[in-house]
Amino acid sequence: MAVAKESPPVSPKSGVDQEAEYRAQTRLWLRLLACTTLIEGELRRRFREEFDFTMPRFDVLAQLDREPSGLVLGELPKRLMVSAGNLTPIVDRLVEDGYITRTPSNLDRRVQIVCMTVEGRKAFRRMAKSHGSWLAELLAGFPADRLDGLTSELDELKGIVRDAMQKP
Amino acid sequence: MAVAKESPPVSPKSGVDQEAEYRAQTRLWLRLLACTTLIEGELRRRFREEFDFTMPRFDVLAQLDREPSGLVLGELPKRLMVSAGNLTPIVDRLVEDGYITRTPSNLDRRVQIVCMTVEGRKAFRRMAKSHGSWLAELLAGFPADRLDGLTSELDELKGIVRDAMQKP
């Protein structure tokens, strides 16, 4: 089947161009990381100061807010892109603090259903409002008519990266 | 990984437009976060599998690689945008494992100079090479002629966010 000794490059770019593309890719990655770190850090700080709350806890509530009938616990790690083991103590504390309930399913005793409580929902809405205005404040300087364009590009990037991860 | 829904406007624009901008900002933030999480997770996984190494450790080496004469320890938290206390155990382990040295300055005994060892530099170069090709693999599908444009936009965004954080 294979004939050539050294498999020919998929894209026959010359060394210099390839080097340049490498650097451009690295720059993109570093910028992406810097932006996210910067915003995330600021949001985290404010969550802590204003509400004595953390972002992972908020993220769980955000998922449950749109599910009035609750969610199978196992759905959370998938949606939040975190490991299952990570979620256990976070959910524990949210239950303990009265924001959510955790009920075993009676169809399958391995499964648990998590559901926001009334107080949880109230607290979430209050925090979500602040979260939104903090974000608006941080991003205010970015031209409104270019928000969607940038979002699309990132969407595209996300799809590309996901595909690249799927293949092997 | 904050995931908020929408809430009322903040700046003195009116109604519908403001709502729309608000949602566009949230979408942008979620996409940014998703891209970074996705790429970071994959890079972390590979670092671990291939080199039994972590990204924070790699990041420290990356900073020291460009400083043949070493770096004042206090410079690291600034460059890496992490807290100083966080760095202590990471640097400890890198010293322990022989990748770097930590020497007290004799001009100011509070100050420490960290410097890569020969083996550290060798290990770093090997890992950096893989890091680069992993990134190239993940980003390969993104048009090379648009890399710089996206990077510029993120650069701009970073500046805007930083300014917004400065003001208060």
Next chain:
DNA sequence: CTCACTTATTTTAAGTATAAAGTATCTCCG
């Protein structure tokens, strides 16, 4: 039925992260 498999969740070990308090050293004003 039962034993191997699968699935849902928790536990554990190791590492990363922050904020805040602590220690040591330096600087400089009075």
Next chain:
DNA sequence: CGGAGATACTTTATACTTAAAATAAGTGAG
């Protein structure tokens, strides 16, 4: 000088994170 305050770094307490092992419950082939 000498002590107040600044600076460099570490320690502590708490929380998040993953990978991998453990537990527990369902599923299905023989």
